[in-house]
Amino acid sequence: MPKRHTGEGEDVAPAIEWEDAPPGTRSFALIVDDPDAPAGTWTHWLLWDIPGAEHGLPEGFLPGSLGTSGVNDFGNEGYGGPMPPVGHGPHRYQFKLYALDTGRLMLHVDSSRAQLDKALRGHDLAEAWTTVKYERQ
Numbered sequence: 001m002p003k004r005h006t007g008e009g010e011d012v013a014p015a016i017e018w019e020d021a022p023p024g025t026r027s028f029a030l031i032v033d034d035p036d037a038p039a040g041t042w043t044h045w046l047l048w049d050i051p052g053a054e055h056g057l058p059e060g061f062l063p064g065s066l067g068t069s070g071v072n073d074f075g076n077e078g079y080g081g082p083m084p085p086v087g088h089g090p091h092r093y094q095f096k097l098y099a100l101d102t103g104r105l106m107l108h109v110d111s112s113r114a115q116l117d118k119a120l121r122g123h124d125l126a127e128a129w130t131t132v133k134y135e136r137q
Contacts, residue, residue: 001093001134007083008136013045017056018097022126025052026103027067029120031113034082036091043113044093045079046070048105063109070111077109082134090135099126 003009016030032045050057050067063069063078074080084091098120105119 013079
């Protein structure tokens with residue numbers, strides 16, 4: 001993970017691109033988390049109701065520009081970059097994109113990870129994941 005996209009850097013959301021959504025995709029949802037966080041999985045970004053015609057998000061994506069942003073575990077809406085404890089070793093950051101059969105999940109802006117996970121059930125047509133690593137020195 002480039003430092004620019006971390007809490008030590010500019011903390012700007014990275015650009016994300018995707019292709020080949022399955023037939024019937026009406027929207028997408030994105031979850032970014034850190035399963036290596038000391039207190040358990042830490043959610044860095046929640047975004048849903050991304051229109052099915054979209055194929056990516058620009059670098060520096062801000063809440064309100066597309067879809068609906070949820071509250072991350074930093075307590076903020078939108079993206080919060082990696083900031084693992086110093087000396088904790090490398091952490092994995094999982095970017096999970098879900099293709100959905102519904103155009104809208106009917107969640108409020110301040111919805112939590114648990115609420116999004118529940119809303120995704122039964123609507124997920126396909127998932128794509130990628131993992132990046134970051135370690136604070």
